[in-house]
Structure formats: structure tokens, C-alpha cells
Amino acid sequence: MQIKQAVEQLKALRAYAISKNVRATLSLHREDSHLVRLANSGVSLNTSEALTRVSVTAYADKKTAGVQVMCDLADKETLLEAVDKASEMLQYASPLNYSPTFPVIDESSEDRAGYDEGLAHISNEDILAYINTAAEGLENEDIKLSGNFSVGSTLSINLSTATEHTVVWQATDAQITLVLSSLQDKWEINAEQSAARLSDLDPKAMRKRLSFLRDKYLTCEAQQLPLGPCRVVFGAAATAEYLSLLCYLGVDGGMMKRDNSINLKEDIGKQRLSEKVSLIEDPACLDTFAIPADNHGRRRKKKAWYDKGVFTGFIWTQDAADEHGETATGHDVAHLSYSLLPGDQKVNELEELSALAKEGDLLYVPYLHYTGVVNATEGLITGTSRFGALMFKQDGSIVVPYNVRFTEKLGDLFGEKLRWLSSETTVYNTSSTYDARNPEALAVPKLMCCDDVKVEISNKSY
Amino acid sequence: MAYQWKEQLDRLMKAGAAYADVRHYPKDDSLFMVMLNGNMLSFEQGRESGFGVRVLADGAWGFAASSNMADITGTFDKALSNARAAAKRLTRPIRLADKEVLSGSFTSPADLDTLSVQRDFQADFLQKMDKALAQKGVSQRISYISAQSKTIEYYDTEGAKIVKHIRELFPAIMVRGKDADGEAQERKYSPPRLGKTRGYEIMKEEHWLPEAERIVRELNQTLTAPRCPHDVRSVILMPDQMFLQVHETIGHPLELDRILGYELSYAGGSFVRLSDFGSLQYGSKKLNVRADALLENSPGSFGYDDDGVKAQNYMLIKDGVLVNAITSRQMVTEANERAGKQIFTSSGGTARATAFYRTPLERMTNISVDPGTDGTLQDIIASTEKGIVLSGDKSWSIGSNREQFHFANDYAYLVEDGQVKEVVRNAAYSGDTLPFYNSLSAVGDESTWQVQYVPNCGKGMPSQVMQLGHGVPVCRFDNVKVGE
Numbered sequence: 001m002q003i004k005q006a007v008e009q010l011k012a013l014r015a016y017a018i019s020k021n022v023r024a025t026l027s028l029h030r031e032d033s034h035l036v037r038l039a040n041s042g043v044s045l046n047t048s049e050a051l052t053r054v055s056v057t058a059y060a061d062k063k064t065a066g067v068q069v070m071c072d073l074a075d076k077e078t079l080l081e082a083v084d085k086a087s088e089m090l091q092y093a094s095p096l097n098y099s100p101t102f103p104v105i106d107e108s109s110e111d112r113a114g115y116d117e118g119l120a121h122i123s124n125e126d127i128l129a130y131i132n133t134a135a136e137g138l139e140n141e142d143i144k145l146s147g148n149f150s151v152g153s154t155l156s157i158n159l160s161t162a163t164e165h166t167v168v169w170q171a172t173d174a175q176i177t178l179v180l181s182s183l184q185d186k187w188e189i190n191a192e193q194s195a196a197r198l199s200d201l202d203p204k205a206m207r208k209r210l211s212f213l214r215d216k217y218l219t220c221e222a223q224q225l226p227l228g229p230c231r232v233v234f235g236a237a238a239t240a241e242y243l244s245l246l247c248y249l250g251v252d253g254g255m256m257k258r259d260n261s262i263n264l265k266e267d268i269g270k271q272r273l274s275e276k277v278s279l280i281e282d283p284a285c286l287d288t289f290a291i292p293a294d295n296h297g298r299r300r301k302k303k304a305w306y307d308k309g310v311f312t313g314f315i316w317t318q319d320a321a322d323e324h325g326e327t328a329t330g331h332d333v334a335h336l337s338y339s340l341l342p343g344d345q346k347v348n349e350l351e352e353l354s355a356l357a358k359e360g361d362l363l364y365v366p367y368l369h370y371t372g373v374v375n376a377t378e379g380l381i382t383g384t385s386r387f388g389a390l391m392f393k394q395d396g397s398i399v400v401p402y403n404v405r406f407t408e409k410l411g412d413l414f415g416e417k418l419r420w421l422s423s424e425t426t427v428y429n430t431s432s433t434y435d436a437r438n439p440e441a442l443a444v445p446k447l448m449c450c451d452d453v454k455v456e457i458s459n460k461s462y
Numbered sequence: 463m464a465y466q467w468k469e470q471l472d473r474l475m476k477a478g479a480a481y482a483d484v485r486h487y488p489k490d491d492s493l494f495m496v497m498l499n500g501n502m503l504s505f506e507q508g509r510e511s512g513f514g515v516r517v518l519a520d521g522a523w524g525f526a527a528s529s530n531m532a533d534i535t536g537t538f539d540k541a542l543s544n545a546r547a548a549a550k551r552l553t554r555p556i557r558l559a560d561k562e563v564l565s566g567s568f569t570s571p572a573d574l575d576t577l578s579v580q581r582d583f584q585a586d587f588l589q590k591m592d593k594a595l596a597q598k599g600v601s602q603r604i605s606y607i608s609a610q611s612k613t614i615e616y617y618d619t620e621g622a623k624i625v626k627h628i629r630e631l632f633p634a635i636m637v638r639g640k641d642a643d644g645e646a647q648e649r650k651y652s653p654p655r656l657g658k659t660r661g662y663e664i665m666k667e668e669h670w671l672p673e674a675e676r677i678v679r680e681l682n683q684t685l686t687a688p689r690c691p692h693d694v695r696s697v698i699l700m701p702d703q704m705f706l707q708v709h710e711t712i713g714h715p716l717e718l719d720r721i722l723g724y725e726l727s728y729a730g731g732s733f734v735r736l737s738d739f740g741s742l743q744y745g746s747k748k749l750n751v752r753a754d755a756l757l758e759n760s761p762g763s764f765g766y767d768d769d770g771v772k773a774q775n776y777m778l779i780k781d782g783v784l785v786n787a788i789t790s791r792q793m794v795t796e797a798n799e800r801a802g803k804q805i806f807t808s809s810g811g812t813a814r815a816t817a818f819y820r821t822p823l824e825r826m827t828n829i830s831v832d833p834g835t836d837g838t839l840q841d842i843i844a845s846t847e848k849g850i851v852l853s854g855d856k857s858w859s860i861g862s863n864r865e866q867f868h869f870a871n872d873y874a875y876l877v878e879d880g881q882v883k884e885v886v887r888n889a890a891y892s893g894d895t896l897p898f899y900n901s902l903s904a905v906g907d908e909s910t911w912q913v914q915y916v917p918n919c920g921k922g923m924p925s926q927v928m929q930l931g932h933g934v935p936v937c938r939f940d941n942v943k944v945g946e
């Protein structure tokens with residue numbers, strides 16, 4: 001999609017809204033997505049989607065109403081109808097007990113540093129070559145390859161009838177998951193990669209991890225773990241999962257006002273987590289697909305929301321700030337590109353965990369499957385280990401554990417139970433493909449070690 | 463349009479495709495209205511339109527979709543080239559099970575299409591609900607209406623022509639409050655199947671106001687209740703929890719694509735193996751489960767699936783024994799080949815896609831437990847020595863092969879020696895799937911049976927959200943680990 005042309009078409013739509021006396025924001029979301037899915041060692045699906053969505057949100061005093069259409073930008077009739085419809089809906093909207101702030105974009109911006117032509121147009125052949133390299137020699141009659149290679153580009157354009165200025169953002173992203181699983185025994189191990197540009201793709205690193213885990217799963221004894229507390233080293237996927245939940249339940253002011261947060265207003269300035277925990281948002285981090293300006297055109301700044309464990313305040317989106325009489329913090333954006341800063345433990349690779357286990361058994365949990373928020377205000381989270389857990393024993397041996405379930409509080413895991421964080425970070429891609437393409441990733445220490453994590457359910461087999 | 467689709471499908475066949483289908487959505491409309499503490503925070507309408515083409519060539523699938531009706535030829539070509547590329551890493555050429563070639567149509571039963579109802583009716587409804595929920599003990603009150611209305615035209619190279627008009631309505635109300643420890647508690651109501659319609663006519667105040675009163679009352683009981691004990695006891699699952707238990711630990715593990723390893727990179731696999739069909743004692747003899755896509759008035763009934771196969775009603779578990787799965791044309795062929803025998807005779811007609819830009823997958827229809835002979839809820843309570851009645855799904859987390867689970871509930875009360883005792887808060891239970899269903903000791907009669915709807919079942923990559931149903935009675939399971 002030609003950005004210049006798209007901006008012009010949206011400006012024409014803006015002119016139409018103004019001519020109809022409609023106060024509105026207009027936004028475009030364009031995705032060009034490609035996903036190669038693997039199962040049973042073959043490509044099970046190869047899909048391409050080219051989708052354009054245009055959203056119109058109309059504002060009146062104490063009312064808003066929105067319409068989203070999916071159509072080509074050349075389809076003027078549908079676009080004009082969307083403006084008319086949003087305006088018409090206002091009359092049926094119930095009045096709010098506050099006045100929503102109408103977005104006024106003060107200056108135009110265009111952030112395309114995260115767009116990489118090479119990744120945007122990666123071919124089917126190159127994707128297959130990556131997969132073949134990553135899995136080379138690792139499959140057999142029993143061990144099959146599954147996975148997803150999701151790649152694409154996203155373009156967003158925001159403007160409002162208040163000014164002529166536009167906020168443009170474009171980025172490319174790839175999220176790759178490869179799984180090796182045993183048909184007979186049903187174990188499964190994985191390797192994942194996130195890429196913002198073509199040069200980030202590293203199939204050999206994927207193969208190295210798959211090969212290491214495969215070797216352990218084929219040669220080490222498999223065991224049902226006993227129930228009770230243990231020392232756990234979480235991998236990047238598991239850490240990112242807990243961290244996403246910490247951001248969701250800990251930092252959002254609107255969630256706090258809905259009684260859905262682990263923090264209260266009086267917790268601002270207090271030591272809420274371990275001193276080892278510094279959670280920052282970094283709007284300049286291209287690896288996490290950061291969006292430098294929000295939908296209102298406000299440039300974001302780097303900021304710590306937990307500074308050495310001290311909770312520094314809540315994020316207020318414009319809607320939440322308007323509703324609760326707070327000041328918006330400039331976070332009307334699809335995701336916040338968070339980073340959990342690294343620690344001082346110079347243990348960053350799986351191979352190094354054996355040496356560390358001399359102090360006591362270490363259960364390595366790379367990934368958490370299907371987490372559930374059991375209690376939001378307590379920050380109580382349940383989930384099951386998956387994709388390549390290992391138990392590094394004090395005697396130097398390695399055991400392959402069957403999956404286990406933990407139900408733990410975020411405040412404990414990132415608080416008194418936190419033993420160490422790795423000295424190096426990695427980017428973990430947390431994008432979902434449920435709705436429109438919205439690439440999202442977190443920077444996390446490669447490993448996170450917690451004490452006294454209780455095994456609540458222990459599977460009897462894979 | 464029909465002529466154009468046929469021409470394009472013919473073109474793909476001439477270019478070497480073995481099979482192709484196209485789904486054109488002239489309109490896929492949605493409405494979402496949310497009122498939270500008196501404020502209408504969301505009032506949104508959406509319209510998606512476009513088409514998706516699925517092509518089988520050189521033994522592999524290719525798919526392409528576009529919202530741009532000016533690029534039909536390019537999109538069909540893309541689907542074919544994607545199939546050809548996929549065929550370069552092929553381990554088993556895809557073959558589709560035979561089907562009856564059909565032309566037909568299906569319309570969800572609804573007198574009033576929610577998308578066509580005057581919007582002020584809906585705003586008025588939300589305001590009334592909000593007012594009814596604004597009571598002592600309630601710190602957050604939420605009411606919402608979510609509705610869809612879509613038209614799907616399906617054509618395939620075998621000659622099928624099917625048109626579906628799918629209409630959905632998922633309204634709900636919810637209250638939240640803080641207990642003495644400052645922890646949030648909540649209670650919600652989303653209606654089960656009411657009468658024979660998916661239309662807006664179910665939004666009758668006389669039905670909703672007593673439900674609003676009830677959830678406020680039950681929230682207040684929970685706010686002052688003691689914590690749920692941590693012990694082992696019988697759990698009596700009300701239909702508004704039993705549906706989720708069935709969904710997660712019978713429905714998902716019996717999807718044949720999961721069993722065959724097609725979801726291993728994301729949603730997960732299944733503990734069920736092909737050798738289990740006909741022999742696995744999934745549950746006690748009291749357990750009878752069916753996939754019933756003919757059940758009247760449910761989002762799990764759709765006339766024809768997105769393989770063009772007619773909707774069916776068949777048993778999955780008979781007297782506790784596993785007998786069938788949730789199946790599609792592709793997977794039944796592969797399963798029979800891999801098993802070296804015929805386990806499945808034909809597609810169960812469960813392949814559905816959530817949007818024009820997604821591909822069909824095995825999806826639950828109405829995965830329902832037949833009513834039993836153990837009487838009413840009162841009868842089941844009366845025969846329970848030490849138990850807990852659990853209602854309302856608060857959280858859920860399930861093992862990747864669906865072999866174990868952890869659920870938490872909004873509302874619970876203890877049962878001792880056949881008597882109802884106190885309400886408790888923070889109730890949760892966990893267990894292993896097979897021992898759990900084999901401990902099924904009571905199945906309620908028709909009076910306890912309800913059809914519960916699921917508006918948001920997630921699966922697949924790229925991911926899809928699907929709507930379906932579960933008809934379930936009150937059920938009791940023994941020796942279950944209960945507690946937070």
C-alpha cells in the first residue's frame with residue numbers, strides 16, 4: 001500500500017466528515033500477512049491475507065460511537081457511509097458522566113524505522129529454507145516438526161478532524177515457533193524467534209536449541225515430579241508471560257479503578273517488588289516493535305514503571321483518564337514495548353544451568369501453557385509447564401520432568417521468591433494472530449530464577 | 463457474483479488444482495455495546511467483507527484472502543502458488559473424504575436481527591440493567607450486548623453451492639465487589655438458550671431483572687463468605703460451570719486435528735490416541751456425550767460446515783466409552799490411513815472458519831452431555847455426603863494435552879450430609895481428566911439440563927474465535943481436590 005496515497009485518501013475522508021459537521025477520528029490499519037504452518041513435518045497451511053480496516057469514531061459532547069469497515073481504500077462509498085453511520089449512531093449513544101477528550105494531533109509524524117523491505121517480502125522459498133535449516137537432521141519416523149512462521153507488515157495511520165496532522169507508523173515483524181514432538185511418547189520441545197528485520201532470522205540458533213533439548217529428551221530419564229516447592233528457572237517465554245500479566249494487572253490505571261489490579265493508588269512510591277525488578281517502557285526499541293507516538297500524536301518517553309521494585313505510578317489512557325479525572329500519560333497505543341532489565345547472574349544459556357545446580361536442584365521451565373488469572377487483585381496466576389522442561393539435579397544429572405502446574409502470585413514471583421535474573425536479555429514475541437496484525441514483544445532476561453515455586457499438579461506422563 | 467466464482471474455480475482446476483473452494487462474505491456485521499458503571503464506554507459497529515480461497519494442489523493446501531474485490535484473480539492465483547510452495551515440504555498428500563454434493567441454505571432462527579433493531583432500544587436496555595445492578599456491595603457493574611449478522615456464500619469445485627445467514631446475540635451482565643480482604647469477587651449472567659430464537663426478542667426485562675437481582679444477591683453472599691476449604695470432596699457442577707468443563711476436557715481433546723498433531727505448535731495436542739476409539743473408558747457409565755449440530759437455536763448449529771458437509775448429530779462418548787471425534791473431510795481420511803483401519807466412516811461436518819480471511823478447522827458444534835436419571839439438583843444434593851456446588855466460570859487453565867485442569871468459580875456453597883451449608887469464596891478445583899470423568903457419580907435429569915453458549919472459543923493459527931454451544935445437566939464428580 002502506498003502510504004502517501006493512503007494519507008491523501010484519509011484526508012479526503014476527513015474533508016467529508018468536516019463538510020458534514022462530524023467531529024471524528026479516522027484510523028487506517030493495513031496488514032499484509034503471511035503464515036506458513038507446519039504439522040507432522042509437512043506444511044499444513046500456507047496463507048496470505050491482505051486486509052485494510054478503516055475506523056471512524058465520532059465525538060459529541062459526552063458521547064462517542066465508532067464504526068469499523070474492512071474494504072479497499074478505493075471503495076469511497078463504504079468509507080463515506082462509515083462516517084455517516086458513526087455520526088448517526090451518536091444519537092443513540094447514552095451520555096457519559098464525563099467529557100471524552102477529542103484527539104487533537106499537534107504535529108505530523110512518520111515512524112518507519114521498524115519497516116524492513118526484505119522481511120516484508122520474504123518469499124515462500126526463503127521461509128522453507130529457514131525451516132529446513134532449523135530442523136535439519138532432527139526429524140524421524142517418530143519425531144515430527146510442527147510450527148508457525150508468521151511474517152508480515154503493519155501500517156497504521158491516525159488523524160482527526162481537529163487538525164490536518166497525521167500519525168503514521170509502519171513496521172515488519174516475524175514470529176517463528178518450531179516444535180519437535182514425539183508421536184509415541186507425546187513429549188514436545190520448542191524453539192522460538194522474533195524478528196524485526198530479515199537479518200534477525202537465525203535458523204541455526206533455532207536448530208541449536210532444538211538439538212540440545214531433543215538430545216536430553218531422548219537420552220535422559222523421564223520422571224513425574226513430586227508435589228511441593230522447588231527452585232525454578234523460567235525461560236524467556238515463561239518470564240514474558242508472567243511479565244505481560246504483571247503489566248496488565250499492575251500498571252494500568254483503568255484496571256485499578258475496575259478493582260482489577262494488584263496495586264492501589266496508595267502503593268505509588270512503595271517497594272512492591274524485589275529490588276532486582278526494573279520494568280521500563282522503551283518507545284525507541286525497534287526489536288519490540290515499539291510505536292514512538294500514540295494515537296493522539298504524543299511522543300512517548302522511556303520510563304520505569306517499577307524502578308528497582310518501587311512502583312512509580314499508573315499509566316492512564318485518555319479514556320480512563322477522562323472517566324476518572326486523571327491526567328492522560330500518552331499511552332493510547334496498541335502496546336507499550338516493555339523491558340524487564342537484566343540482572344547480575346552471568347548465567348544465560350541452558351548449558352550453564354548444570355553447573356549452577358550444584359547448589360540445589362533446578363527445574364527449568366521454558367514456557368507456560370494456558371495461564372489463567374485465578375484472582376486479579378491477588379495477582380494469582382495458574383499455568384502449566386510446556387515445551388521442554390528439564391530438571392538439573394544437584395548430582396550433575398539431568399531428568400526430563402512431565403509437565404507440572406503452578407498457581408503462584410505475581411507479587412511473590414517478582415518479589416521475595418525472585419532469586420536472580422540473567423545478565424543478558426532477549427526479545428520474546430507476544431503477538432497474537434486473533435485479530436488485526438499488531439506485532440508486540442517484550443525484552444526479558446534470558447533466565448529468571450525463583451525459589452519456593454510449588455508444584456500443584458504433576459502429570460503422570462507426557 | 464456466482465458466475466465469477468465458478469469461473470475462477472474452473473480456472474484453478476485447469477491450472478492443475480485438485481480441489482478449491484471459495485467463501486465470499488458480502489457482509490459480516492457486528493455490534494458491540496458496553497455500559498460500565500453507567501457509562502456507555504463502547505458503542506461500535508463493524509462490517510467486514512471480502513473472500514477467501516482455499517486450494518488443494520500437489521497434495522497441499524494454499525489459502526489467500528482479500529478485502530479488495532478488485533483483486534479476485536490475483537488472490538486466487540496467490541492461493542494456488544501458496545499451495546504449490548507448501549507442497550515442497552509435504553509428508554502426506556492431503557485427500558478429502560467423500561461427501562454428498564449439496565446445494566442449500568441455512569438461516570439462524572431469529573425474528574429480530576439484533577443488528578437491525580433500533581439502537582435506542584439497546585441503549586435503553588443497557589441503562590435499565592445498569593440501574594438494576596447499582597446496589598449495595600457492587601463496586602463495578604457491567605452490561606453488554608455483542609451481536610453478529612453475516613452472510614456466507616460457499617462454492618467448491620465439486621459443485622456445492624451453499625448460502626448461510628448466521629445471526630448471533632451474546633448479551634451479559636456482571637457485578638464486582640470487594641470482600642473484607644480487599645480482594646475482588648464477581649458474579650455474572652449470560653443467558654443460556656432461551657426458547658427458540660437467536661434474535662433480540664430474548665431481551666425481555668421480565669427475564670433479565672430477576673437475574674440482575676440474583677447476581678447482586680449472590681455477590682453479596684460471596685463478599686462476606688469464609689474462604690473455600692482446601693480439601694477433597696464431591697463437586698456438583700451447575701450448567702454454567704459444567705459447560706466449560708466439557709468444553710475444555712471433552713470438546714477440545716476430541717477435535718481430530720488436535721489428536722493428529724495439527725495444533726501442536728500452539729493450542730496443543732490431546733491425550734487421546736487413535737487406538738482409543740471404541741475402547742477408552744473416558745468416563746463412568748453415566749457419561750453420554752454427543753456432537754449435535756442439529757440442536758435447535760444454538761451457535762453450534764449452522765446447517766452446513768465450511769467443507770460443504772451437512773450438519774449432523776452423533777455420539778462421541780457412549781456409556782462412558784469413547785466412540786467418535788469432532789471431524790472434517792481431511793482429518794478422517796488421514797486418521798484412517800494412519801490407523802491402518804477405518805475408525806471414522808465420514809466427515810462429522812464440523813469444519814468451520816471464523817471469517818473470510820481464515821481457513822476452516824475442526825470446531826465444536828454443540829458438544830452436549832445427555833441428561834441422566836439422578837433427578838433434580840435437590841435430589842443430587844440430598845445424596846451427597848461431603849460436597850461443594852460450583853457455579854460461574856471465573857478462570858480456567860488446562861494442560862496442553864487436556865490431561866489435567868484447574869478451574870476457579872464465582873459462586874459456591876458447601877454440602878454436608880445432604881444439606882446445603884454456607885456460601886464460600888475463592889472456590890477452585892483441579893484434577894486429571896480421565897480419573898475425573900470416571901468419578902462421575904450423578905447426572906441430573908432434564909430439569910437440570912441447559913444449553914450454554916460459548917462466544918469466544920480460540921483455536922488455530924492464524925488464530926480464530928468461534929461460537930458454539932453445550933447442552934449440559936448438573937453433574938457430580940467425587941474425590942476432587944478443592945481449594946484455591
Ligand SMILES: [Zn+2]
Pocket residue numbers: 709714918919920
Ligand atoms: Zn475453546
